[in-house]
Amino acid sequence: MSGKPRLTYLNGRGRMEPVRWLLAAAGVEFEEIFLETREQYEKLIKDGVLMFQQVPLVEIDGMKMVQTRAILSYIAGKHNLYGKDLKERALIDMYVEGITDLMQMILVFPFSPPEAKEKNIDSIKERATNRYFPVFEKVLKQHGQDFLVGNKFSWADVQLIEAILAVEEKIPAVLSGFPQLQAFKKRMSNMPTIKKFLQPGSPRKPPPDECYVETVLKVFKK
Amino acid sequence: MSGKPKLHYFNGRGRMESIRWLLAAAGVEFEECFLETKDDLTKLQKDGSLMFQQVPMVEIDGMKMVQSRAIANYIATKYNLYGKDLKERALIDMYVEAIIDLNELLIIHIFQPADKKEQHLATIVDKATNRYFPVYEKVLKDHGQGFLVGNQFSRADVQLLETLLMAEECKPDILAKFPLLQSFKARISNIPTIKKFLQPGSQRKPPLQEKDVPKVMKIFH
Numbered sequence: 001m002s003g004k005p006r007l008t009y010l011n012g013r014g015r016m017e018p019v020r021w022l023l024a025a026a027g028v029e030f031e032e033i034f035l036e037t038r039e040q041y042e043k044l045i046k047d048g049v050l051m052f053q054q055v056p057l058v059e060i061d062g063m064k065m066v067q068t069r070a071i072l073s074y075i076a077g078k079h080n081l082y083g084k085d086l087k088e089r090a091l092i093d094m095y096v097e098g099i100t101d102l103m104q105m106i107l108v109f110p111f112s113p114p115e116a117k118e119k120n121i122d123s124i125k126e127r128a129t130n131r132y133f134p135v136f137e138k139v140l141k142q143h144g145q146d147f148l149v150g151n152k153f154s155w156a157d158v159q160l161i162e163a164i165l166a167v168e169e170k171i172p173a174v175l176s177g178f179p180q181l182q183a184f185k186k187r188m189s190n191m192p193t194i195k196k197f198l199q200p201g202s203p204r205k206p207p208p209d210e211c212y213v214e215t216v217l218k219v220f221k222k
Numbered sequence: 223m224s225g226k227p228k229l230h231y232f233n234g235r236g237r238m239e240s241i242r243w244l245l246a247a248a249g250v251e252f253e254e255c256f257l258e259t260k261d262d263l264t265k266l267q268k269d270g271s272l273m274f275q276q277v278p279m280v281e282i283d284g285m286k287m288v289q290s291r292a293i294a295n296y297i298a299t300k301y302n303l304y305g306k307d308l309k310e311r312a313l314i315d316m317y318v319e320a321i322i323d324l325n326e327l328l329i330i331h332i333f334q335p336a337d338k339k340e341q342h343l344a345t346i347v348d349k350a351t352n353r354y355f356p357v358y359e360k361v362l363k364d365h366g367q368g369f370l371v372g373n374q375f376s377r378a379d380v381q382l383l384e385t386l387l388m389a390e391e392c393k394p395d396i397l398a399k400f401p402l403l404q405s406f407k408a409r410i411s412n413i414p415t416i417k418k419f420l421q422p423g424s425q426r427k428p429p430l431q432e433k434d435v436p437k438v439m440k441i442f443h
Contacts, residue, residue, distance in 0.1 A: 052320045052353055063312060069291070070315030077308050086299055090285060093292035098274045131274055 005030040008044070008057040010219065012212040013205045014107065015068050016056045018100075018162060020204065022072055024197035025158045026079035032203065041219050072096075076155040088150045095136070095148055095156040099163045102132045106166050110208040111216075125171045133178050136160055140180040146187055153191070161188040169207055227252040227282040230266060232441055234434070235427045236329060237290045238278045240322075240381055242426065244294055246419035247380040248301035254425065260441050291322075298377040310372045317358070317370055317378040321385050324354050328388045332430045333439075343392060350389050355400050358382060362402040368409060375413065383410045391429055 005023060009016035011034040023030050035041050035055065045053050051066045058065045061078075065071045076082040076092075083089045105124045112120050139148055148156040164185050167174050175182050188194055197204050227245060231238040233256040245252050257263050257277065267275045273288045280287045283300075287293045298304040298314075305311045327346045334342045361370055370378040386407050389396045397404050411420060419426055430438065 051316060051357060052323075061309075063309070065312060065316065067316045067319035070312060070319050073315050074308065074312045077311065086296065087283075087285070089299070090287060090292060090296045093295050094273060094287065094289050097289035097292050101274070135273055 004028075005058055005060040006033065007031070008033045008035065008059075009055050010035050010212070010215055011205070012208055012215070014056075014208075014216070017205060018068065018103070018159065019056060019058060019071055019075070021158050021162045021197065022075050022081070022155060024203065025153075025191075025193050026075065026081060027193045028075075028079065030203070035219050036215065038219050038221075069100075072155065081153065081155045081158070083150055083154055084152070088154075091149045092154050092156045095139075096159050098132055098135065099156075099159045102127055103159075103163055103166065106163075106170070109170075110213050121170055124167065125174065128167050128171070128174055129177065132163075133175070133181055136184075137178045137180045140184055146184075157184075157188060158194075161185060161194065166207075226250075227280055229254045230257065230271075230279040230281075231277050232257045232438055233427065234430050234438065236278075236430075236438075239427055240325070240384060241278060241280060241290060241293050241297065243380050243384045243419065244297050244301075244303065244377055246425065247375075247377075247413070247415050248297065248303060249415045250297075250301065252425070257441055263441055294318075294377065303375065303377040303380070305372055305376055306374070310376075313371050314376050314378045317361075318381050320354055320357070321378075321381045324350060325381075325385055325388070328385070328392065331392070332432065332435060346389070347393055347396065350396060351399065355397070355403060358406075359400045359402050362406055379406075379410050380416070383407060383416065388429075 005028065007016060007019060007030055009032070011032075020030075035044075041055075044050050044055075044057070049064050050057055051064070054066060056066065056068055056071060058071045060071075060074070065074060073082070083092050102124075105120070105127065109117070109120055109124070136148065143151075145151045147153050148160065161184070164175065164181060175185065189198060196202060227250065229238060229241065229252055231254070233254075242252075257266075263277070266272050266277070266279070271286050272279055273286070276288060278288065278290050278293060280293050282293075282296070287296060295304075305314050324346075327342075327349065331339070331342055331346065358370065365373075367373045369375050370382065383406070386397065386403060397407070410416060418424060
C-alpha cells in the first residue's frame with residue numbers, strides 16, 4: 001500500500017475533476033482506479049465501500065470518503081488551503097459554492113440533447129459573464145492581491161482557475177471583459193504545481209466526449 | 223441593530239430551513255426578512271447585497287453571507303457543532319452532504335407537475351429507505367451512541383432529524399423499518415433548543431402548500 005490517496009471514478013472529469021485539481025495543486029500524488037463497466041460498479045456496491053452507493057470515492061488517511069464536497073473540504077483543511085480562520089473560510093466557502101454552481105452547468109452539458117446544446121452554451125456564457133466572473137473580477141480589483149482570500153493561495157483559487165479554463169473551452173473569448181481574471185489565470189497557471197498539472201501526461205482529464213457520455217450511461221444507468 | 227443574525231428569504235422552508243434549524247439548535251435567536259414579491263428580490267439584488275444575486279442571504283457577524291452550505295458551515299463551526307477535528311468534520315460532511323441530496327428531492331417535490339408527482343414520491347421513498355436511512359441506522363447501531371459523530375451533538379444530528387421529519391410528512395410510516403432512527407428522532411427532538419423549535423409559534427416553517435407554489439415561482443422566475 002502506497003499511502004497515496006486513491007481515487008475511484010470514471011476515466012473522465014465529471015465530479016472527480018475538482019478533487020484531482022485540488023490534490024495536484026497541493027502537490028499530492030495520487031492513484032486512480034477507473035470504472036469502465038457496470039459490473040465493476042456493482043461490485044463496489046456489493047463490497048460495501050460506497051457509503052451511499054455513489055462515486056466519487058477517495059481512499060485517504062484510512063477513510064473511504066464519498067461526497068465530493070466532503071472530500072474537497074478535507075483535502076483543503078489538511079493541506080492549508082482553507083484560510084487562516086473562520087471568516088476566511090466563510091469567504092472561501094461562498095466563492096467555492098458560487099463557482100460550483102457554474103461548474104454544475106458545465107457538468108451536465110454533455111448530457112443535454114443536441115437541440116438544447118446551443119441554448120445551454122448561451123446560458124453558461126450568460127451566467128459566467130453576468131453573475132459569477134464579475135464577482136471575482138471585483139474581489140481581485142478591490143484588494144489588488146494575487147489570491148482571492150487572505151493574500152494566500154487557497155481552495156478558492158484552484159476552483160476558480162479550473163472553472164475559467166472549463167468555460168473557455170466552450171466560450172474561448174469569455175474573459176475578454178475581465179482583465180483581472182486574465183491576469184489571475186496567467187498567475188495561477190504558472191504556479192509550479194498547477195503548471196505541472198496543466199502539462200500533457202498529468203492526471204488532468206480531457207473534456208468529456210461522446211465516448212465518456214456513453215460510459216457514464218452504461219455504468220450508472222438504472 | 224440587534225446583533226442577531228438576519229435571514230433573507232421567502233416565508234417558507236426551501237433552502238433556508240436547514241439554517242433556521244441549525245441556529246435554533248445552537249440556541250441562537252434570529253430575525254427574518256421575508257421576500258413577498260419579485261420586487262423584494264430585485265431590490266436586494268440592486269443593493270448589491272446578494273453576492274451571486276441569490277437568496278438565501280444571512281447577515282451575520284458583519285458579513286452578508288450567501289450560499290446555504292457556506293452559511294451552514296459558518297454557523298456550525300462558530301457554535302461547535304462541527305466535530306472536534308478534521309476527521310470528525312469529514313464524517314459530518316459526508317453524512318450532511320447525503321442528507322442534503324435527500325433534502326433536495328423533498329424540496330422539489332411540491333414543484334413537480336401533477337402527472338409526475340406520484341413517480342417522484344416513489345423515488346423519494348426508494349432513495350430514503352434503500353440508500354440513505356440504512357446508513358444512519360447502521361452508524362447508530364455500530365457505535366451505540368446517542369449522536370451520529372464523536373459522541374457529541376453536531377450539525378449532522380440536526381440535519382438528520384430535520385430530514386426524518388420531512389420524510390415522515392411525505393410518508394408517515396417511512397421509519398417503520400428503522401428502530402434506531404425512531405429512537406434517534408425521539409431523543410434529538412427532546413433536546414431543549416430543538417424541543418422549543420418544534421413547538422407551535424417557533425420560526426420553523428410549515429411545508430409549502432400547492433396553493434402557495436405560484437407565489438413562490440413569481441418571486442424567483
